[in-house]
Amino acid sequence: MDNEKVFSMSFAKVYPMLIAKAERKGRTREDVLEVTAWLTGYTHDQIESLLASDLSYGDFFRKAPALNPNRALIKGSICGVKVELIEDPLMQNIRYLDKLVDELAKGKSMEKIMRK
Numbered sequence: 001m002d003n004e005k006v007f008s009m010s011f012a013k014v015y016p017m018l019i020a021k022a023e024r025k026g027r028t029r030e031d032v033l034e035v036t037a038w039l040t041g042y043t044h045d046q047i048e049s050l051l052a053s054d055l056s057y058g059d060f061f062r063k064a065p066a067l068n069p070n071r072a073l074i075k076g077s078i079c080g081v082k083v084e085l086i087e088d089p090l091m092q093n094i095r096y097l098d099k100l101v102d103e104l105a106k107g108k109s110m111e112k113i114m115r116k
Contacts, residue, residue: 003091007058011050014057018101025105035100038114039093041066061093071096073115078102 019032033044041064042050050060061067071093075084078098086092103113 003088006094007056007090009057011055011057011060012053015047015051018097022101022104025107027104031104031110032101034110035104035113036097039068039071039097039100040064041068057094058090061090064093067093070115074099 015036019029022032023029030044033047036042036047037044040061046065055063072084074096076082076099078095081095083092083095083099086095100113
């Protein structure tokens with residue numbers, strides 16, 4: 001899938017899939033909101049309100065209030081690609097969130113996921 005197609009996807013359609021993935025593995029919606037807030041700087045309420053909007057997935061990250069500088073500590077593969085090697089910064093941020101949700105689903109502690 002090309003980057004532009006991912007960037008133009010609806011945030012309101014993609015984000016519930018991330019929540020569902022975490023919930024299938026025993027994590028909660030609140031856990032996903034917490035790691036998303038950590039990564040992007042949005043509050044939980046802001047994320048919830050954006051789910052009712054027509055915001056694109058790319059714009060969700062482009063307009064993020066405060067991308068966490070510790071996101072560069074996120075390492076590993078998602079969909080067979082190492083997140084630290086992704087050249088497009090927007091795609092890298094999207095994949096960082098994918099990786100955080102994967103780590104949630106694998107049962108990692110919130111402290112480790114948020115690189116504390």
